Amino acid sequence: MTTQKKSFSISELAAEFGVTTRSIRFYEDQGLMKPERKGQTRIYYSHDKVRLKLILRGKRLGFSLAESRELFDLWDETPSGSERQLNKMLETLSAKQAQLEQQMQDIQMAKQELDNAEMRCRSALKELMQGKETGQGSAHNTADMLISSKEI
């Protein structure tokens, strides 16, 4: 038999994936999972593990739970992958790619600004040292430090 029907408790799942049972129940609450029940106890199988893995991956990719649920719903709607579904999926992936690109650019700009601030900071330190030698007090303030004079 290649078919292993081993089942898992919610705690086992939580431990394996490094999340809390609260999170798993929350995902279910948001319609992302629908485990079997034995009485009132949740019982999970390997396909539930896949689901959870997908949810967590989605989070790493910057998908909200709602977005992930949309994708799941799209897929569950009809059991086999149709052309329309695949195209919608590609569309979603592409949109997310663009979003990540934007984030990258934002971060690049932020890094640039940080570099500038650091340079101004270092030059202020240098000037401070020279001021010590010559006994001249400098009049720096936050504005001088983080905003180049021509900006304002």
Added chain:
Amino acid sequence: MTTQKKSFSISELAAEFGVTTRSIRFYEDQGLMKPERKGQTRIYYSHDKVRLKLILRGKRLGFSLAESRELFDLWDETPSGSERQLNKMLETLSAKQAQLEQQMQDIQMAKQELDNAEMRCRSALKELMQGKETGQGSAHNTADMLISSKEI
């Protein structure tokens, strides 16, 4: 006179910086600004503009309001930039740089995963087309699509 003492209302400031008056009052509430008062009306000068500009820049850099406030407090503590202050500032900037580096890496990985998902998606589409020709139904599901088989 190079000294322009022009003052501004909260609305003028809001319009100039593209934020709401609510935000400006909120920043004050959080201890990031301390404008003069004429009666109960707030009155802003150019140094307040600098402050607001710094706050907004901080946000772009990924600083929380609390973090920005810490920097301001550090600076206001004593009026002129001391060596200790400059070093603390450099330290903070460096930490933020590292944080941005980490974010970049996370995004890079996410982009990689998106690329993988897209590839699997395209190959599924291709297979779907071939299936149409040969009349063979394929048995794809979300798992096949977003998780490569060896991963689980």
Added chain:
DNA sequence: GCACGACTTTACGTTAACGTAAAGTTGGTT
């Protein structure tokens, strides 16, 4: 027949950065 641990539901609390509504206070104009 009871303690125990694992599971359950219900429901309020948390964080950040404001949005938004309500209601009151000015200053200036007609």
Added chain:
DNA sequence: AACCAACTTTACGTTAACGTAAAGTCGTGC
């Protein structure tokens, strides 16, 4: 006096993804 726009304070609402009790239910072991 009346009115209006712009300002003010107070305070509750919003979002996402859970955290954190509190209190109840279940099967098992002794």
